[in-house]
């Protein structure tokens with residue numbers, strides 16, 4: 001922020017006169033505000049000190065608001081250590097599965113030009129119309145916090161002309177996305193996705209491979225009620241016929257549609273099939289099915305997909321209403337739905353987007369992919385097995401300065417060899433050190449007090465069985481490693 005136009009705040013002296021200082025508040029000068037807050041705090045802390053109101057024209061009400069505690073933004077959540085441990089284990093399993101299917105990681109910026117999302121996701125989608133976090137930066141560029149990753153992965157593939165060396169690429173990327181939706185369980189404004197994309201393969205087997213990979217990952221994570229829903233949205237050759245048939249069908253039912261669907265009728269009538277408003281669902285119950293309008297190529301693509309899923313024994317549901325909320329899809333769309341999350345039933349969604357490369361100015365290269373909602377997946381996995389917070393393998397309860405000085409190098413050596421060991425850096429009683437070890441969930445505690453130092457032998461207590469074994473203090477690190485099963 002520029003300080004142009006900011007009058008320097010003058011804070012004179014350290015005593016009560018600091019409160020009487022000539023504080024000039026200027027909205028453009030953050031330093032001034034900081035000093036005002038500081039003075040206000042001083043005045044509150046010392047009875048009798050007086051704060052002179054700022055010389056500006058407005059009363060300084062910000063002082064009061066700024067002192068209240070700051071909370072996170074609505075729809076943005078913290079992932080605290082217990083949950084983060086679960087996220088790490090899900091991510092580890094996911095990267096193993098993705099690696100086995102031949103996907104390599106790509107890491108991309110969180111901020112992109114707004115035009116990228118407007119052109120790919122579609123101007124008339126909910127995401128682009130009302131959910132993006134878009135702003136103009138200092139040089140006047142219109143930028144957006146990515147609401148999804150697919151457009152950015154395609155942008156990178158085109159920008160670096162990766163297709164020129166080898167058009168067939170399999171990428172995955174994991175990270176935060178931003179959509180200003182109405183927050184509720186399973187729906188956040190900052191959420192995380194695991195994205196997988198296959199470029200350069202038009203075959204339905206690529207779509208099937210994505211579904212198999214999703215099913216495999218969910219199985220490994222213990223998600224038992226995941227059901228794939230599949231559909232075909234046709235292609236630019238056959239979809240216009242369906243669109244016309246749908247509009248004819250809707251013409252007689254206009255008055256039963258919600259305001260959003262009336263608008264969608266002009267911009268994106270297929271989305272009406274996906275509307276969750278009960279009146280709209282009822283009005284479109286007998287709408288024509290897209291599958292009846294597929295051209296020969298799209299029909300064959302969808303048949304091969306179903307045949308391959310059948311051959312693999314993967315149960316799926318054909319869902320004619322699965323149109324998805326992004327405009328770039330053609331042919332296959334799919335979602336993995338579960339009953340675990342109530343209204344937010346889709347834990348993953350994706351499909352084929354053969355036209356997107358061209359829309360973004362690249363060559364005509366087919367593509368298909370999916371994104372898993374990481375937050376939703378973590379909630380389902382946590383509900384299945386609970387969040388287990390691991391504790392240190394050993395806690396060193398060193399009593400007194402001499403024991404602390406002796407034990408600290410052992411702690412450092414254990415930590416540096418990859419063993420989670422912990423101790424208190426304060427001289428506390430054995431009782432409070434044991435309490436701390438219990439709170440951390442330590443598996444074992446090494447106790448060293450005056451007697452143990454004199455005998456040059458510590459006591460290693462198992463926190464579950466309460467059994468104690470002697471540990472020579474001259475070889476403490478080696479012996480601890482042996483007892484912890486970490487010396488192999």
Ligand code: HAM
Pocket residue numbers: 147148149150179181186187188189190191192193195196197325326346347348349350351352353368369370371372373374375376
């Ligand atoms: P999407 O269906 O918009 O597709 O999002 C994929 C998944 O992200 C959803 O199934 C859901 O689990 C999760 N998700 C979406 N919005 C939220 C939210 N507000 N809070 C929590 N989780 C959410 C896409 O994003 C496409 N880019 C997928 C794709 C990749 N298609 C082809 N390649």
